[in-house]
Structures are given as C-alpha cells and as structure tokens.
Amino acid sequence: MSRLAGGYPDGRGAVMDAAREHEVIVVGAGPAGATTATALARQGRDVLLLDRHTFPRDKICGDAISAGAVHIMRELGMADKIAAAEARGEFHRLDGMRLVSPSGHLIRAEFRRGVAGEDSYVAPRRYFDAVIHKQAVECGAQFVQAEVKEPLLEDGRVVGVLARQNGEVKAYRSRVVVGADGVTSTIMRHLRPEPAQHVDRHRAVALRAYIEDLELYPHEIEFFLYDEILPGYAWIFPAGDHVANIGLGMRLDVFRGLKKNLKQMLRDFLDMPAIRERLTRGGVVRDVASWQLNFGSQKRLQHAYDGALLVGDAAGFIDPLTGGGIYNGLVSGVLAADVIDGALRAGDVSRERLRAYERRCNEKMWSTMRKSYLYQRILMNYPSVVDAGIRYLGRHNGVAKTFLSKL
Ligand SMILES: Cc1cc2nc3c(=O)[nH]c(=O)nc-3n(C[C@H](O)[C@H](O)[C@H](O)COP(=O)(O)OP(=O)(O)OC[C@H]3O[C@@H](n4cnc5c(N)ncnc54)[C@H](O)[C@@H]3O)c2cc1C
Known part of the structure; x- marks a missing residue:
C-alpha cells in the first residue's frame, strides 16, 4: 500500500490499492451495474463491482418489472433464480393492468406472456436487486462494499476511482470505469459539466x-x-x-x-x-x-468518456411516460459490456472507441423515448x-x- 501523491481532498490522504489494476470497475450494483458486471464476467473479464451498500438492500421504486427485463435476466443465466424467487413469493406475477382516467373511466388489459413469452412481475427491490447482484458475483465479479467519492483522472482520462472502504479512502485502478451509481451519480457529476446535465x-x-x-x-x-x-x-x-x-x-x-x-x-x-x-x-x-x-428524453447527453461509460439512471435512461427505468438499465448494461469487451480487445478505451455505446443506446432506446415524451406532453x-x-x-x-x- 502506498500514499497517493497529493492526498485526498478531505485531507485524510488516500491509500493506493496497489494490488493490481482491474479491467473494469463498475460503480453501483443496482440493476444496471450488476447487469453490466454479470455480462462482462460471463465474457471472462476481470470486474470489480463497488456499492456503498451490501445486498439485499431497499431501493425506492414502484417494483414493477417488465417482461423485457425478465427476458434479459434469463438470457444472462438467471432462469433458476427467477423461478426460485417466484416460488418464495418474492417475485409476484402479473396478469393484467387497470388504467383509470381523470373522470373515472377504466381500461383493463391482460398481458400474460409478454416479450419473448415472459411474464411481468412486481418484485420489491430488496429481492429483485439481490438476484442480479448474486448472479454477478457467481459469474466471477468481485464485490466490495465501498462508497465511491470521485473518478480518478490522469490527463483527462478516467483511470479508476477513489472510494471509502472501512473508513479509509483508497484508489482503485482500472482500464474502464462504469458509472452505474444511480440518479445522483458521483461519476456522472464529475464527468458531465453541470450545464450539460438534466433540466x-x-x-x-x-x-x-x-x-x-x-x-x-x-x-x-x-x-x-x-x-x-x-x-x-x-x-x-x-x-x-x-x-x-x-x-x-x-x-x-x-x-x-x-x-x-x-x-x-x-x-x-x-x-x-x-x-x-x-x-x-x-x-x-x-x-x-x-x-x-x-x-431519457433529453437530447445530446454524453454517456461515453475517455475510459468511462454511464449506464442506467446514472446516464438518465428512464422512460418519460411511465417512469420505468429497470428495463433500460438492463439494456444499457448489456450494451456497455459488449462495447467495453470490444474496446479491451482492441486495446483502445478512448471516448472515440467507446462512443459506439452512445450510438447503440440511441438505436435501441431513442425512438421509444421520443414517443413517450410526445405522449407525456399530450397528457x-x-x-x-x-x-x-x-x-x-x-x-x-x-x-x-x-x-x-x-x-
Ligand atoms: C418512486 C420510484 C418508482 C419507480 N418505479 C419503477 C418501476 O416500477 N419500474 C421500473 O422499471 N422503474 C421504476 N423506477 C425507476 C428505477 O427505480 C430506476 O430506473 C432503476 O433503479 C435504475 O437502476 P440503476 O441500477 O441505474 O440505479 P439504482 O437502482 O439507483 O442503483 C444504483 C446503485 O449505486 C449505488 N451507489 C450510489 N452512489 C454510490 C457511490 N457513491 N458509491 C458506491 N455505490 C453507490 C447505490 O447504493 C445503488 O445500489 C422508479 C423510480 C422511482 C424513484
């Protein structure tokens, strides 16, 4: 262990976690971060997953999980875990919905077997997040409970993070950092200048x-x-x-x-x-x-940086009509893992290379976001x-x- 030159801004001095550089550090083990970590670990990548909480933990949410999200989880090998959580009563299956208008008109609809024949659920996040977190660890991601304070920058490139673990601030180094630390993301706030953040x-x-x-x-x-x-x-x-x-x-x-x-x-x-x-x-x-x-309806937000990507709520991928963000969190995690794997193989983690992630997110999500924002304004x-x-x-x-x- 060595002291970081200059020390940490709070004056305590940061301890260098000199053990080794990881390929990827994922900050935040919610649905987006744990999915990114799972997908990367399944590709054999060396992933350090950091979260300020241990799991299970609560997260303020409506807990509605769409069939699309369940489908991605199944593709990432979680079929048994989903079935077990349903059997324990932690995932509660849905058969339909009711929508009530301002003057009390009701529409009802059934929706068993949605995307790819999957069911939708209400799953309290205490249970839901624990499933993906467990999968990430079982696939080989290393989990450490630590609160990230800021990205570690060298010559404008992200080369790791400073994080507080057991009362001590440590530097963790990696080739790529994924900001998956939710709507108040520390990584996002340090990389996106304030005028370029959400209005x-x-x-x-x-x-x-x-x-x-x-x-x-x-x-x-x-x-x-x-x-x-x-x-x-x-x-x-x-x-x-x-x-x-x-x-x-x-x-x-x-x-x-x-x-x-x-x-x-x-x-x-x-x-x-x-x-x-x-x-x-x-x-x-x-x-x-x-x-x-x-x-996710705000245009021209940057999600890729030299050595870093933002996923899930840290990027701002919530649907403006429904407020749903779990599915898009999972989608962005899978896309991020794919782009990072390619960048590591090519030995190039520059913004230029990682911008493929922004393009793929746009292809996958932008048209839905635009329509949802239009419906929202009509409402x-x-x-x-x-x-x-x-x-x-x-x-x-x-x-x-x-x-x-x-x-
Ligand atoms: C009231 C409410 C209701 C909602 N209802 C729904 C719904 O029914 N269905 C739906 O799909 N979406 C819903 N959403 C949106 C959904 O909650 C988010 O889109 C989703 O949680 C995003 O996942 P994420 O992994 O990006 O972030 P999060 O779930 O927020 O996870 C971020 C993780 O990062 C960790 N973290 C944060 N800061 C740090 C740090 N500095 N260092 C280390 N770790 C850190 C946190 O502990 C957390 O584990 C709702 C949101 C709200 C507020």
Missing part, C-alpha cells in the same frame, strides 16, 4: 410506500391519471395478495409549480372515494420515501382529451401492452 422538464419526483390494508386486484397493476398530477400518475402495484407498493410521481417542473408536499398528495390520493372504500383500516402505510428520476397539455382517448383506447388491449413495455 427540470426532463426530470421527475416520485414517492413510494407499502400498504397492507387495501383491497387489491392481486395480479393487476393499477395506474390512476388525474388532473393534479398529469402527466404523472398514482399507482397501486400488488406485491403479494395482501401488500402493495403504492405511490405517485410527476414531472419536476409541474411539482415545483404545485407547491405541495408529496406525503400530503399521497394522503389525498388515499382519500379519493374510489380508493377510500377499499381501505380496511384507513390506509396504514409504511416505508414512505421519495426519490428523483432523470428521463400534460390536453388533459381534456385524455378521457376520450382512454375510452377509445380502452377497446384495444394493445395500449396496455405498449404502456407496460415502456417500464
């Missing part, structure tokens, strides 16, 4: 809680659109026969204009007659917490047509599938 109209806030005294449609997820939060929505996602994830989310600029408190808005939602009559004990909620979302600017639209679309089962495929 309020491409961001959202959302609140999530669990409720156990609500009569449920046990295998149907429910979305409620109403004037106050459009183009956002409130949700009830059953995570079992007697427990549901509930919450609401809306665009950040809309929220700022409302001058309201999210917890009060949740109480107001539970107080709506159609919901209140389903409460057996007045609405007992637990684990109430809020968090931010960055949409916001023409609320009077929402009811008519829902009545019309209600005759088409396809709308539910489209909505869910964007999670």
Whole structure:
C-alpha cells in the first residue's frame, strides 16, 4: 500500500490499492451495474463491482418489472433464480393492468406472456436487486462494499476511482470505469459539466410506500391519471395478495409549480372515494420515501468518456411516460459490456472507441423515448382529451401492452 501523491481532498490522504489494476470497475450494483458486471464476467473479464451498500438492500421504486427485463435476466443465466424467487413469493406475477382516467373511466388489459413469452412481475427491490447482484458475483465479479467519492483522472482520462472502504479512502485502478451509481451519480457529476446535465422538464419526483390494508386486484397493476398530477400518475402495484407498493410521481417542473408536499398528495390520493372504500383500516402505510428520476428524453447527453461509460439512471435512461427505468438499465448494461469487451480487445478505451455505446443506446432506446415524451406532453397539455382517448383506447388491449413495455 502506498500514499497517493497529493492526498485526498478531505485531507485524510488516500491509500493506493496497489494490488493490481482491474479491467473494469463498475460503480453501483443496482440493476444496471450488476447487469453490466454479470455480462462482462460471463465474457471472462476481470470486474470489480463497488456499492456503498451490501445486498439485499431497499431501493425506492414502484417494483414493477417488465417482461423485457425478465427476458434479459434469463438470457444472462438467471432462469433458476427467477423461478426460485417466484416460488418464495418474492417475485409476484402479473396478469393484467387497470388504467383509470381523470373522470373515472377504466381500461383493463391482460398481458400474460409478454416479450419473448415472459411474464411481468412486481418484485420489491430488496429481492429483485439481490438476484442480479448474486448472479454477478457467481459469474466471477468481485464485490466490495465501498462508497465511491470521485473518478480518478490522469490527463483527462478516467483511470479508476477513489472510494471509502472501512473508513479509509483508497484508489482503485482500472482500464474502464462504469458509472452505474444511480440518479445522483458521483461519476456522472464529475464527468458531465453541470450545464450539460438534466433540466427540470426532463426530470421527475416520485414517492413510494407499502400498504397492507387495501383491497387489491392481486395480479393487476393499477395506474390512476388525474388532473393534479398529469402527466404523472398514482399507482397501486400488488406485491403479494395482501401488500402493495403504492405511490405517485410527476414531472419536476409541474411539482415545483404545485407547491405541495408529496406525503400530503399521497394522503389525498388515499382519500379519493374510489380508493377510500377499499381501505380496511384507513390506509396504514409504511416505508414512505421519495426519490428523483432523470428521463431519457433529453437530447445530446454524453454517456461515453475517455475510459468511462454511464449506464442506467446514472446516464438518465428512464422512460418519460411511465417512469420505468429497470428495463433500460438492463439494456444499457448489456450494451456497455459488449462495447467495453470490444474496446479491451482492441486495446483502445478512448471516448472515440467507446462512443459506439452512445450510438447503440440511441438505436435501441431513442425512438421509444421520443414517443413517450410526445405522449407525456399530450397528457400534460390536453388533459381534456385524455378521457376520450382512454375510452377509445380502452377497446384495444394493445395500449396496455405498449404502456407496460415502456417500464
Ligand atoms: C418512486 C420510484 C418508482 C419507480 N418505479 C419503477 C418501476 O416500477 N419500474 C421500473 O422499471 N422503474 C421504476 N423506477 C425507476 C428505477 O427505480 C430506476 O430506473 C432503476 O433503479 C435504475 O437502476 P440503476 O441500477 O441505474 O440505479 P439504482 O437502482 O439507483 O442503483 C444504483 C446503485 O449505486 C449505488 N451507489 C450510489 N452512489 C454510490 C457511490 N457513491 N458509491 C458506491 N455505490 C453507490 C447505490 O447504493 C445503488 O445500489 C422508479 C423510480 C422511482 C424513484
């Protein structure tokens, strides 16, 4: 171990983890990071996966997992783990959805066997993330609990990270760093200059809680659109026969204009007659917490740097209509692993080479993001047509599938 020249900015001095340079360091072991690590480890790459938490851990989320995400997990070898989690009741299978318009029109749709014949689930993140994290480790990624403070830069190139482990700041070196540290990403904030970060109209806030005294449609997820939060929505996602994830989310600029408190808005939602009559004990909620979302609808964001890539929420890949980001997190993780593997083989981890990742993300996600942003603005600017639209679309089962495929 040697002291890093100049020491760490907090004056403590960083200890060099001089043992060796890794091929890839993935910062953040949520769905995007653990998927990147799994895919790279399966290709035989030497991966160090860092997270400030150990697993299992909670993450504020609606917990809805689309069939597309399940399909990617199966392709990465997780079929047995998914079946086991379902058998333990940790993954709760969905059969359909209900969408309620501002004046109470309801559309229902079934969606068993979606993308590639897979099912969709509600899976609390305590369980869901643990599955992919375990897979990454079993495939050979080395996991270390450490809080990353900043990327390590040399001549403008990312060559590793500084991270606090057991109270000590250490330097970990690698050929490539993947920022998978979520919406408040430390890696992203150091690499993307502030004027090039997300603006309020491409961001959202959302609140999530669990409720156990609500009569449920046990295998149907429910979305409620109403004037106050459009183009956002409130949700009830059953995570079992007697427990549901509930919450609401809306665009950040809309929220700022409302001058309201999210917890009060949740109480107001539970107080709506159609919901209140389903409460057996007045609405007992637990684990109430809020968090931010960055949409993939903002143009020209940089995701590739010299020696580094951003994936999942760190890049900002959440669908602007549904608020779903897990599927895109998994997609970006697989694409990142593929591009990194090629770059390492070619011995070139420059931004020029890694920009292939930006192009492939655009090919895979941009057209959906653009459409979702268009629908989102229609919901916001023409609320009077929402009811008519829902009545019309209600005759088409396809709308539910489209909505869910964007999670
Ligand atoms: C209220 C709410 C509801 C949502 N509902 C849904 C839904 O139902 N379905 C859906 O698909 N999406 C939903 N989303 C979006 C979804 O939660 C995210 O898109 C998804 O979690 C992104 O995964 P990720 O791996 O990129 O980031 P995260 O899941 O945020 O994981 C990031 C990881 O990085 C770690 N980390 C962060 N900083 C550091 C650091 N400095 N050092 C080390 N580790 C660090 C964290 O501990 C965490 O484990 C919701 C979001 C919110 C806020």
